[in-house]
Amino acid sequence: xxxxxxxxxxxxxxxxxxxxxxxxxxxxxxxxxxxxxxxxxxxxxxxxxxxxxxxxxxxxxxxxxxxxxxxxxxxxxxxxxxxxxxxxxxxxxxxxxxxxxxxxxxxxxxxxxxxxxxxxxxxxxxxxxxxxxxxxxxxxxxxxxxxxxxxxxxxxxxxxxxxxxxxxxxxxxxxxxxxxxxxxxxxxxxxxxxxxxxxxxxxxxxxxxxxxxxxxxxxxxxxxxxxxxxxxxxxxxxxxxxxxxxxxxxxxxxxxxxxxxx
Amino acid sequence: xxxxxxxxxxxxxxxxxxxxxxxxxxxxxxxxxxxxxxxxxxxxxxxxxxxxxxxxxxxxxxxxxxxxxxxxxxxxxxxxxxxxxxxxxxxxxxxxxxxxxxxxxxxxxxxxxxxxxxxxxxxxxxxxxxxxxxxxxxxxxxxxxxxxxxxxxxxxxxxxxxxxxxxxxxxxxxxxxxxxxxxxxxxxxxxxxxxxxxxxxxxxxxxxxxxxxxxxxxxxxxxxxxxxxxxxxxxxxxxxxxxxxxxxxxxxxxxxxxxxxxxxxxxxxxx
Numbered sequence: 001x002x003x004x005x006x007x008x009x010x011x012x013x014x015x016x017x018x019x020x021x022x023x024x025x026x027x028x029x030x031x032x033x034x035x036x037x038x039x040x041x042x043x044x045x046x047x048x049x050x051x052x053x054x055x056x057x058x059x060x061x062x063x064x065x066x067x068x069x070x071x072x073x074x075x076x077x078x079x080x081x082x083x084x085x086x087x088x089x090x091x092x093x094x095x096x097x098x099x100x101x102x103x104x105x106x107x108x109x110x111x112x113x114x115x116x117x118x119x120x121x122x123x124x125x126x127x128x129x130x131x132x133x134x135x136x137x138x139x140x141x142x143x144x145x146x147x148x149x150x151x152x153x154x155x156x157x158x159x160x161x162x163x164x165x166x167x168x169x170x171x172x173x174x175x176x177x178x179x180x181x182x183x184x185x186x187x188x189x190x191x192x193x194x195x196x197x198x199x200x201x202x203x204x205x206x207x208x209x210x211x212x213x214x215x216x217x218x219x220x221x222x223x224x225x226x227x228x229x230x231x232x233x234x235x236x237x238x239x240x241x242x243x244x245x246x247x248x249x250x251x252x253x254x255x256x257x258x259x260x261x262x
Numbered sequence: 263x264x265x266x267x268x269x270x271x272x273x274x275x276x277x278x279x280x281x282x283x284x285x286x287x288x289x290x291x292x293x294x295x296x297x298x299x300x301x302x303x304x305x306x307x308x309x310x311x312x313x314x315x316x317x318x319x320x321x322x323x324x325x326x327x328x329x330x331x332x333x334x335x336x337x338x339x340x341x342x343x344x345x346x347x348x349x350x351x352x353x354x355x356x357x358x359x360x361x362x363x364x365x366x367x368x369x370x371x372x373x374x375x376x377x378x379x380x381x382x383x384x385x386x387x388x389x390x391x392x393x394x395x396x397x398x399x400x401x402x403x404x405x406x407x408x409x410x411x412x413x414x415x416x417x418x419x420x421x422x423x424x425x426x427x428x429x430x431x432x433x434x435x436x437x438x439x440x441x442x443x444x445x446x447x448x449x450x451x452x453x454x455x456x457x458x459x460x461x462x463x464x465x466x467x468x469x470x471x472x473x474x475x476x477x478x479x480x481x482x483x484x485x486x487x488x489x490x491x492x493x494x495x496x497x498x499x500x501x502x503x504x505x506x507x508x509x510x511x512x513x514x515x516x517x518x519x520x521x522x523x524x525x526x527x528x529x530x531x532x533x
Contacts, residue, residue: 055433075433088426093448093525102444103434136529154434 004068004158004190005031005054011062011215012049022215023049026063029209029218036184036191038201041211042252047194050211051162054192055081067158076158080151084163086143090135090150096122097131100150107154121149124186125179141172145179152183161193165200173200174232180204181230198252202226202245203235210251210258219251220258313495322499335503338469338480341397342511345404346465350458353409354447357416357454362442367417374413382407382464383471390475400472400480408465415457419450452526455519462515466508481507 012024023046031037039047052058054065056075067076080103083089090099100118109117122128125145135143144164151159164180165173177200184191184204195201201208205224212219226240235241250256301315326335360366386403393399423446431445473482485500520527 057429057433075435077435079433079435081430081433083426083430085426088424089430091427091445091448092529093451102431103436105440105444106435106437134525134528136525150434160433 004033004035005192006066006069007050007054007063008066009063010050010053010060010065012046012053012058012060013215024053024060025213025215025217027211027216027218028063029221031190031192032206033190034188035206036204037193037207037209038205039192039194039209039211040196040198040201040248040252041216042254043196045211045213046216047196047211048162050216051160051192051194055079055160078154078157080154080156080159082144082147082151082159082161082164084166086140086147086167087136090143090146092134092136094134095131096127096133096135096138096146099135099146100153103150103154117153118149121153122146124152124183125149139172140168141176144168144176148176148179148183152187156189159189159191161191163194163196166196177204178232181228185228198245198248199236202241202248203230203232208244208248210248212251212254222248222251310492311494313498317495318498318502321495322502325496325499326503334479334484335481335507337397338473338482339507341400341404341472341480342465342469345401345469346408346462348401348405349408349412349461349465352405353412353457353461354416354454357413358420358442358447360413361417361420361450362438362446367421370417374410374417377406378410378414382410382468386468386472386475389472395475400469403472404465404468407468408461411460411464412454412457415454415460416447416450419453420446422453423449452523455523459515459519462511466511470504 007027007029010024010027011022013020013022015021027050039050041047049058053060056065056072056079059073064071066072067079070076081089091102094102097118100121101114104114104117118131119128122130125148127142127145127149130138130142130146135146138146144167147164161180165176168176180191181204183189193201193204202224208222208224210219210222211217222244224244226235226238226244247256247259251258297315304312304314305316307314325331360370382403385406386399389399389403389406393402420442427445427449428441431441436444469480470482473480474486481500481504485497485504488494488496488500
């Protein structure tokens with residue numbers, strides 16, 4: 001098993017009142033198991049469309065997505081998601097505990113297994129003791145931690161995150177980035193994340209996929225050859241980090257030519 | 263308007279106890295003044311249709327703090343409670359099923375639009391034909407009339423569920439039924455409660471109205487018979503009692519709503 005997710009020639013167009021709008025054009029990419037991959041690109045390039053296709057919520061108009069060798073036609077098994085809009089993806093009428101329980105309903109687990117799974121997941125994200133709170137009683141950063149805990153509680157093989165830290169303040173963002181690195185170290189889940197923050201993409205990832213063009217194609221897959229563990233201060237001061245972020249930034253802005261044909 | 267009253271209630275909740283008492287006193291001022299004005303203006307009344315309030319109060323205590331309450335009011339309240347409870351259950355369950363089904367709404371919409379266009383009280387004669395002058399007739403008219411706004415609110419609420427919430431449930435592999443009952447339905451509760459409120463008023467009206475037709479018991483019948491027999495004093499006590507009952511029922515409803523939707527009001531307060 002060399003790849004977890006294989007995206008083969010995925011194309012997507014929408015029929016709009018102004019005619020057909022092509023969004024993705026022959027996007028192909030394979031994700032190595034256990035890798036952390038960030039998808040970046042200019043605003044409106046189709047990052048979220050690609051992510052929706054990977055979650056099985058949208059069917060591509062061309063090509064296919066295989067997860068562990070099986071073409072998907074709906075949300076694949078073992079998938080968990082963290083979305084940007086935590087105020088809407090967490091159910092406001094459920095307590096933190098019940099929000100985390102919700103996806104566990106269909107797993108054959110006893111009550112005590114569920115309870116300890118919830119407690120473990122909350123401990124992983126540093127939110128012990130918030131079981132009985134409602135999400136809206138917590139800060140934005142804490143709500144996003146709950147969303148991450150909910151994802152982890154399902155013991156996913158594949159984690160997909162859509163701009164997970166776009167709606168929190170800068171300091172919280174750094175904290176959550178480091179939380180994601182810790183989760184990655186602890187669980188080694190294959191993770192795909194869309195972000196518009198290039199520093200964040202380089203800081204967290206093994207590979208950064210740059211989408212570019214209308215319709216979008218993979219402009220380059222940039223390998224982040226910076227070792228782990230990473231830290232906000234040292235990694236961000238690493239000359240290699242600066243090189244990579246400058247390169248990715250130029251690709252996103254259309255200023256640089258890709259290093260190799262992707 | 264809802265938001266304004268919510269803020270008012272929040273403000274009340276954080277107030278110290280003496281300010282709360284003050285506020286209740288301020289709120290009670292106008293009704294007190296009206297009762298006082300009525301009392302003095304009617305004190306020497308000889309008009310048979312507007313007897314002195316003092317006499318009405320006297321008769322009120324005599325009548326309704328006695329066995330009469332059990333024989334006259336309790337049956338009305340029982341019909342109301344059963345009819346409204348059935349309306350809530352039927353409205354919410356069928357509303358959720360219809361709202362959650364892709365084709366359900368197409369079949370159900372014309373029927374619902376037709377039934378809800380019939381004035382609630384006008385169904386009573388039909389149910390007399392079907393059920394006779396029985397309790398079943400009264401309960402059925404209450405249920406049918408009151409379930410309409412609940413059904414419609416539930417359908418709308420379930421259909422307008424938050425896309426992100428539903429998709430989140432989907433990617434976490436909740437089945438369609440689970441998405442419906444565990445995500446769409448609870449998310450629709452704020453809207454459903456406005457339908458429940460409307461249904462409550464209708465249920466109360468139909469409870470009384472169903473007793474106006476050929477019945478021998480209930481508070482509505484009591485008041486009507488009293489009027490027809492020129493027992494004006496008794497009729498007045500009946501009207502006042504209905505007002506008080508309606509008021510109390512609304513207070514209970516508000517408490518239930520506040521409790522059930524505490525997540526909704528709590529979220530709005532913070533956002």
